[in-house]
Amino acid sequence: MLNKVLTALLGLTSGLLVATVFFADIGKQDDGASTLQSVAEKVYVPQGQKDEYYLLSSGGHSGQLFVYGVPSMRKIRTVPVFSVDAATGYGFDKHSKEMLGGYTWGDFHHPAVSETAGDYDGEFLFANDVANNRIAAVDLTYFHTADILKLPNMGGPHAGVFVTQNTEYIALPTRFARPVSDEYAALDRYDEAYKGIVSMVQFDREERKFNLAYQIVLPPWSYDLSDAGKKVSGDWIVMTTYNTEFATSNQEINASQKDRDYLVLINWRKLADQVATGDVPEVDGVKMVDPRDVEGSIFAVPTPKSPHGVDVTPDGTRFIAAGKLAPLMTVFSFQKAFNAIEQGKFAGEEFGIPVIAYEDVLEREVDPPGALGPLHTQFDDRGNAFNTMFISSEVVKWNIDTGQVLDRKPVFYSPGHATSSEGDTVAPDGKYLIAGNKIAKDSFLSVGPSHPESADLFDISGDTMQHLVSVPVDPEPHYSQMIKADKIKTEVVYAKDENRPNSVWASKDARVERKGNEVHVYGIAMRSKYIFDAEAERPDALTVKQGDRVVFHLTNIDLDQDITHGFGIMDYDLNMEVQPGQTNTLEFVADKSGVFPIYCTNFCSALHQEMSGYLLVEPQ
């Protein structure tokens, strides 16, 4: 049966064909109660009111975080994380440029909000960069990226990020096996020289800094997604694998041979304890623990064919795998797994890892007829699970305890992840579900060959799901977090801090200091002018010599909400923003002689157009 599905998949010119068969009525509102009127009103948020939830969505290969409001599905903001962003000068100013570490883009898949006692606490959001092996923290007080850490030895932390229930650790399992330490090894040496690595990262909220606590070395399988346990399973993380075939080419065929791959269960607390003993080798300065050396810390459970998501139920008792190339969701019991471990009842081992028999952990298989390509499971507050089906383009609602399928609704089209409101917490609230779709086809006005992605919003508060709206979204939605609006407490102005390095708060203190061929400006941006040098005939003009290194420190002394100033230097490809109360620094070498207008790039006032100055670079 499983191979039949795979064969069907490989033979299709598009998985969408399958969807068409199952949903001939696609595009119609099939819920009798969903009149246009009521649906339109449900997503309309009038001026003066606000959305109920933040949707914090991965931007995929844009590298950025997208913030939407729910239920209006209006995009509120792009928060730059892994990629340069001209709109905010991210990657241009000195601080963000250094934080990006020389990279100009990233591939951000799975956001996770920091948790306390298994609940979103709304303080930070963590993000993974699959492309360039980084993790970032976004400070949700200011909605800016606070820290980025480059992870060594990884082949793309696709299976992250997921936080433990008190954010003790952020787990990032690798997707592609690679040799560690940036070593070269031909693919013929794959089995022995290539490794699968999990990075276990800690985040210090006070210092706003990451620390790579330790790495776990694993077989060169591909790790696709993971989740952290909750409550009874709080010491565990669980991960899906594919390519347990060790294919090194044409994975489409070669990594899809086995009917079952593995779920891997890891006890992070045991490993952390082992690391704490100091009896763990270091690889390039990173503590690297082999869980096979730490008894009781790792187990494998067979699971149907190339699973994508694995998700722990809100009560922490079960984990549910979605079998991408198998048409079913599989419910596993943590308690059954613990029993087998306690009894030492294993079906064998793989790569030195004890394997628990499928049947010994299985609670049930759920196999809705015709539902193909389950990818990811979400939850409500009444014991129900929701699965996105990539191939049959639908969401399936079913009861975890009984496996009974309760409802199915089409989405438009080909959903990846789903996100329910407060969905990753111990207490999902069962209000909304959003399908993050990979394909939009002809749903929206055509913008040529590069289509938008899309999302579908459902009201899941009733017995059946109600489709509310389809919207185009920026590329590319993978996972997201939907959090109650009142859980995020923002600051809209940076507090005035006279001790902040390089800041200037009074016009008279604006000054230029020259040290050899370095020119340091300690200046002010305010409505509606720049002051670089209070003493100069023209306080908003700076004259330097060609070849000088110029450092502009600018403080925005307008301590008013929404009064951000820009700072663009013409023909120098330079721009940064200075938010209200912020000090920001732009550093460059004035290698071109001539006259270069400087102007405010971020509309700030009625006299914004007049907020300008000149950089004059005398020829050598």
Place this chain on the structure above:
Amino acid sequence: MLNKVLTALLGLTSGLLVATVFFADIGKQDDGASTLQSVAEKVYVPQGQKDEYYLLSSGGHSGQLFVYGVPSMRKIRTVPVFSVDAATGYGFDKHSKEMLGGYTWGDFHHPAVSETAGDYDGEFLFANDVANNRIAAVDLTYFHTADILKLPNMGGPHAGVFVTQNTEYIALPTRFARPVSDEYAALDRYDEAYKGIVSMVQFDREERKFNLAYQIVLPPWSYDLSDAGKKVSGDWIVMTTYNTEFATSNQEINASQKDRDYLVLINWRKLADQVATGDVPEVDGVKMVDPRDVEGSIFAVPTPKSPHGVDVTPDGTRFIAAGKLAPLMTVFSFQKAFNAIEQGKFAGEEFGIPVIAYEDVLEREVDPPGALGPLHTQFDDRGNAFNTMFISSEVVKWNIDTGQVLDRKPVFYSPGHATSSEGDTVAPDGKYLIAGNKIAKDSFLSVGPSHPESADLFDISGDTMQHLVSVPVDPEPHYSQMIKADKIKTEVVYAKDENRPNSVWASKDARVERKGNEVHVYGIAMRSKYIFDAEAERPDALTVKQGDRVVFHLTNIDLDQDITHGFGIMDYDLNMEVQPGQTNTLEFVADKSGVFPIYCTNFCSALHQEMSGYLLVEPQ
């Protein structure tokens, strides 16, 4: 009176205070007919239906074009124009990287759709980069940037782009005066050495290429906005000026001294004829014409204080200036100007330019009580004009022939430009108006100090305007174009072209060619694999030597809508996309040794996750 307004402006900590005074009831729907229900339905576009209009909006300092659907106001797409864009690999692949010319960002203010007989023809959209002096053409068949031209001698083409009625020329007047030829000249030499320049650009639709036809040299005033004439005024362009004070510092004060600045009328046909004679000097290879040498080609008209917009009425008979620092709109008559010119009736001259007396061109002043900060004028199909008021945060509707104010509605908040449906054409259709706002304050869920910008959509088909919805928008909306959906004809797949250079259409033809230290891959991207070398043991692995120059030419042979493939190379900060039927090239030096996974970054199929390969770089 005018100085009172200015004083008020300068003294305010925020212009918003004024708005609060005039609209104590702001935030309320003040139109009795606008029940929530009817408004919500008007902007709701159900799945299976499409929006009526494209809104093609400038992205300001993001450098990009944003495409929204109207009336849903859903953002459909970012089209990268002047800035790198990780999401599409724009600025990473060889072609777009070269087209960007070394720049990574731009400041895109005013889009213009190509016109035929004064009507949007929907073929191309032109964009200006104020920051780095460029013009771009976006091909609306594919929604990609077709050409970018760097403009010499300019100080930011803010006052562009506006097209003549058959797109004969695209006019780009400069904002900041600068010395020409990248010369250095101190600000003390401003009056004599600094110039205001207008670039007159032609675009060849077949070749999809710009040509800088000629430049016009003008006084070192700042040119803010412009418009092209229509019908009777079709040979003319009209531009606003500010800083006719020649201020070189603190423009907030020093460029706001005079009660009147100028509108400049230029006869582009006369200048083009002069250029055609060949009797025009060249500066750095550009034909530069001084209109004072061409009789009847330039005139100045005084206009109230630091005007922002000037807009020609759909019938081409009048031009309307919005006096930013004067609380009124001024209607001028082309016929009156032509009469004065014919009669040689001038009030004097400025900088050698004949000045026509204000009263000799004036038709009427429109001064709605309490309306402050008019910026820009738009039109409907019934002889009415609409002005955005930056300071009093409202839109004012008035009759052009009578000056009678017909309606006023609040916006949220501080609008810059307005855009009406088909608004720049000879036949606006009077259906919708959108205010592009600079400030959102607390309209939406807070995202910290860096607020979104916003837009307000109005239904203008009735006697009074109906506010439909406020939405957050990506930064920063300046001008936009609203065009009927059926006017844009897209292609969603690139036609298969076996003669296209570097393309490969059959798996067996995929190959690697090595020439010294250059490695050229002629490969294929398809669901769900890469084929670099059909003959290799691993067709999706490429082994090179450290230091090799690697050139990947990839053709996406999936000729199906919405099946774009990505191509990311881990840790190399490289990614590009290949749209259906497209061939794209990524070129880099493999300067780091090791093993680097390659993977599809753009979700493409059920086996997308398996679409991967390896770049192996042998150490030197």
